Amino acid sequence: MIVVTTNNIEGKEILEYKGLVRGIVVRTPTVWQVIARGFKGLLSGNNIRYMRMCEQARQEAYTMMIQHAVELGANAVVGVRYDTGDLGGYHGSSEVFCYGTAVILR
Numbered sequence: 001m002i003v004v005t006t007n008n009i010e011g012k013e014i015l016e017y018k019g020l021v022r023g024i025v026v027r028t029p030t031v032w033q034v035i036a037r038g039f040k041g042l043l044s045g046n047n048i049r050y051m052r053m054c055e056q057a058r059q060e061a062y063t064m065m066i067q068h069a070v071e072l073g074a075n076a077v078v079g080v081r082y083d084t085g086d087l088g089g090y091h092g093s094s095e096v097f098c099y100g101t102a103v104i105l106r
Contacts, residue, residue: 001066002076002105009076009105018072018102023064025057028093054096058082061098074102 002009061082069077080100086093 001069001074003062003066003080003100004076004078005080007079007101009078012076013106014078014103015106016104018069018074018104020099021065021068021072021074021077021102022097022099023061023066023068024095024097025061025064026093026095027053027057057094057096058098061096065098065100069100069102072102074104076103076105077101078103 002012008014065077065080077100080098083097083099085095085097
């Protein structure tokens, strides 16, 4: 599966657009991650555990997007983007959204 952030792929022809594909993951940090993030905020610097949780969420959203493209019969995804959002008062939860356009390349 070819996955790119551009809307086309040099040297390849898009034969068919299959549609929007996406993956979404919602994460709520554990109590310990919230506490550790609070202490790190006071001291500054990176919170490695929290960063790992975020990276895992991005990877899961990406994998879900690819699975969606495969289900549509695509062999590539163009225009890939990530978006994140805070779910407000829902216990510090956040979402990671990965999306693009599934296509068939020649």
